[in-house]
Amino acid sequence: MQNIFVTVAKFQYSAEAEIIKGRLESDGIQVFLKDNITIDTDPLVSQAIGGIKLNVLAEDEAKARDILQSISAYTLDDNGNAITCSNCGSSNVSLYSTINSFKSFIHFLLGILSGTLPFSARYEYKCDNCKTTLSVKN
Known part of the structure; x- marks a missing residue:
């Protein structure tokens, strides 16, 4: 076979x-x-x-x-608690890397120009159902 x-x-x-x-x-x-x-x-x-x-x-x-x-059915915060969307209540939340500031954009460009990975990465949680960006604080 x-x-x-x-x-x-x-x-x-x-x-x-x-x-x-x-x-x-x-x-x-x-x-x-x-x-x-x-x-x-x-x-x-x-x-x-x-x-x-x-x-x-x-x-x-x-x-x-x-x-x-x-x-991948759930996303946990640093304390091990499930993250839920504050807008729709869904637990279908994912972590994404993003360029959300001038500093992260400059680091991204430096990484591209030098042929290395970016020096700094920013992450955010986003609900996969309603696309709401979530604020998760430690």
Whole structure:
């Protein structure tokens, strides 16, 4: 029988992909990462080649997707509490990196010009249902 792999997730950086790979392998799912060495060599090409592809055997696809859904089903704050949207009450909240200030824009430009990753990154939580940006304070 021929082993056919299917892509179940894509990641911008290999660290994220390796963590999820370890989680799936601990449940007995065979995982293959594609393009991780290319992106580790030059992280700036991640968007151009579509990120790191996490592939599993076709027969394990449903189980892998269930595990991925359970991982990303919620977002927690620094204290381990679930974050909910203040506008619609949804717990479907995700963390995004953003350029929301002049300082982060300058750091982004310096990173592009010097061929390195940005020195400073800003993150914000955003509700995936109503697109409200959330303020989460420690």
